[in-house]
Amino acid sequence: MGMSGVQVARICRGQVPGVSLERLAQLCAVVGLELAARGYPVGSAIRDHAHVALLERLRVRLAPELRWRLEVPVIELPLAGAVDLRSWDAAIDGFGWTIRVEAETRVSDDQSLIRRVTLKQRDGSIDCVVLLLSDTRHHRELLDAAGDALRTLFPIGPRAALSALAAGRKPPGSCLVLL
16 A cells, blocks of 8 residues: 555554545555444534434433433543544433433334444443334334344333333343333
């Protein structure tokens, strides 16, 4: 590629702000990777009223002693103040425990959703996630079509999860809730 090892190392450490996407794609290709990019919104954290309403439907069911936080970063990266721009839609904190909430008003690709949630769960070292979906015919059909894939990842039923949260307890595992 006509680059020294020092130049490659600087790019990998994020020390070359003007590196082109073409150059990044070439570097990835050399080691057998494909460059993929994703855009993240900046500015106001919450724009979607339906999304806000869905989260609120869960929040009002929580025990008053539980702490509710919105737009919680997955992790902070140690590289020169860089921050992981991914975030959970909410976090619920109890005494000695925390869970994360991922809310979706309309899922179009269940595999992409599963991949996104499990990566965030892995990267943030989170053991319990509430996948919150709008209670729509579309989502019920999607859940029927997904079969065991979602039930395996989210084994706790909505009644047990909501009951635990209403009582101020952590659900015994990840759960999928339609509201």
